[in-house]
Amino acid sequence: MRILITAGGTSEAIDQVRSITNHSSGQLGVALAKAALAQRTTQIDYLIAKGAVMPPQDPRIRLHPIENTAQLGATMAELLDSNTYDAVIHAMAVSDFTPAISSSQENFLAGLNRWLTAHPDTAIDRPAFNDILADIATYTVAETKLSSKTEHLVLVLKQTEKIIGMIKRKQPQTLLIGFKLLVAVSESELLQVAHENLIKNHADYVLANDLTAIAEGRHHGYLIDSTKIVGEADTKADIAQLILDTVAKKVRQA
Amino acid sequence: MRILITAGGTSEAIDQVRSITNHSSGQLGVALAKAALAQRTTQIDYLIAKGAVMPPQDPRIRLHPIENTAQLGATMAELLDSNTYDAVIHAMAVSDFTPAISSSQENFLAGLNRWLTAHPDTAIDRPAFNDILADIATYTVAETKLSSKTEHLVLVLKQTEKIIGMIKRKQPQTLLIGFKLLVAVSESELLQVAHENLIKNHADYVLANDLTAIAEGRHHGYLIDSTKIVGEADTKADIAQLILDTVAKKVRQA
Known part of the structure; x- marks a missing residue:
């Protein structure tokens, strides 16, 4: 066997x-x-x-x-x-799940607010959240050293x-x-x-x-x-x- | 010594x-x-x-x-x-950091959208995010079993x-x-x-x-x-x- x-x-x-x-x-x-x-x-x-x-x-x-x-x-x-x-x-x-994005609260909120400014009066649905995450991802690489000072760390995990x-x-x-x-x-x-x-x-x-x-x-x-x-x-x-x-x-x- | x-x-x-x-x-x-x-x-x-x-x-x-x-x-x-x-x-x-909230994407977006409906045309700042997280936390306990089916898991960590x-x-x-x-x-x-x-x-x-x-x-x-x-x-x-x-x-x- x-x-x-x-x-x-x-x-x-x-x-x-x-x-x-x-x-x-x-x-x-x-x-x-x-x-x-x-x-x-x-x-x-x-x-x-x-x-x-x-x-x-x-x-x-x-x-x-x-x-x-x-x-x-x-x-x-x-x-x-x-x-x-x-x-x-x-x-x-x-x-x-496996980590997709690890972001400071500041960076995460900045990404959310960029999207909200571009899409006023719109609820954040699944495709919108994917766009927001992709946008946030472009900013996360540069901020690894700041992250230990943020109030919250936002970790977004994707399915394996x-x-x-x-x-x-x-x-x-x-x-x-x-x-x-x-x-x-x-x-x-x-x-x-x-x-x-x-x-x-x-x-x-x-x-x-x-x-x-x-x-x-x-x-x-x-x-x-x-x-x-x-x-x-x-x-x-x-x-x-x-x-x-x-x-x-x-x-x-x- | x-x-x-x-x-x-x-x-x-x-x-x-x-x-x-x-x-x-x-x-x-x-x-x-x-x-x-x-x-x-x-x-x-x-x-x-x-x-x-x-x-x-x-x-x-x-x-x-x-x-x-x-x-x-x-x-x-x-x-x-x-x-x-x-x-x-x-x-x-x-x-x-230590985990504060572990939420499905659906539950997380629902919490964001509840806040956005109540505060139209408002950017999400630090105090607002704390309110949103507290709101989401009240819904996360019930959904532990659903979470493995969600597209993204959102993990919010707070400072230790x-x-x-x-x-x-x-x-x-x-x-x-x-x-x-x-x-x-x-x-x-x-x-x-x-x-x-x-x-x-x-x-x-x-x-x-x-x-x-x-x-x-x-x-x-x-x-x-x-x-x-x-x-x-x-x-x-x-x-x-x-x-x-x-x-x-x-x-x-x-």
Whole structure:
């Protein structure tokens, strides 16, 4: 069995000294790698985000370090183009947004007011806001040194490419296991959102978990497919085992 | 000699799964701790940011872990109120801003347009922007789940308390060593900004460094006081030695 695992959380640079980071220790990825090695996996391509804990050293694990979503996308595309995977287990916490503009309040308001002067009595709609942002962007480069004195810093983030969408496009036959983390929702909402996520991303399984059910030594999750709850687990090791057992069984059937 | 060292970089939470992080490995703090122990330091209170490398285990080092600027401020105040330090070496990369509002583009524009409707033909000035932000804030709590679908996320950050300012206010007699990191500036600009920083924070010394002169195994820095360059160093170990030699000499003179 050859599989691809992603682990840890991406970081999107705001500037050269700061970034926006998605929290993820990478421990679930390590548990997945261990469970995969125990399942007679011949090779694991392991995409690891900066700061994540390392998987065990093993000749069957090949590490691919990445930092941000763009690097994740490039590395993922390269791996999917050159190898065929029985399964892709996408446990990485990937940022939905990346910084587009970082502006002082003064520069941001100047841009807004330039637009308002040119368009009196007009509400700012989506296309207008895009024009305003493009205008502001032309002024932000010069003001990096002023920004620490401004009352507010305005950070505008744009959507990142949805990396998970590429997986089934490039390898329709691979088993795709996605992850959905929500915060403090009901069990029914968690399962519903995870199901929507599975359909949208053409995943075969989604591991649904809630941050409030994750603590030292405890990590509750449901593994769902398109029709039902496949299993439930209470620790990272159990989640990893549940996923790898499910994958191995499916691969043997194929 | 009893000293306080801060090391690593702070993280400001955007929400429960993401934060804005100031990059700093904490390696300079470790070098400072080692140099301090070699200078017959009797105790080090070591304020360490999450993710920073740990200093050597030593009974003379007491660790105080923190994550964000608010925690840094609280811990620093407590330590300065209960102990007297010969020197405070503030090497931590502290965030100047912390998230105030995280809003979808839709919610942000709705807030802007509500204000524009109520104030036709008026430019948005600083007080107006504060009113708009307060209005938007009342709508942001409800929309946490929608935000991943918006085209842009607008993050408004407010200034954090300047923690370094508290040090000489609470302990005027302590030696304060600040750090100023700039990116790709001339030597004269670096020294000038570091000098302004020293005056503003009532620091006795500032270590001025430029990110472009920091790489694996290399870290160039100038140590300045209010009138001159005290010394120059090319590695983290040399910077730490320069600072601790300077501190120890000054403490002996006192």
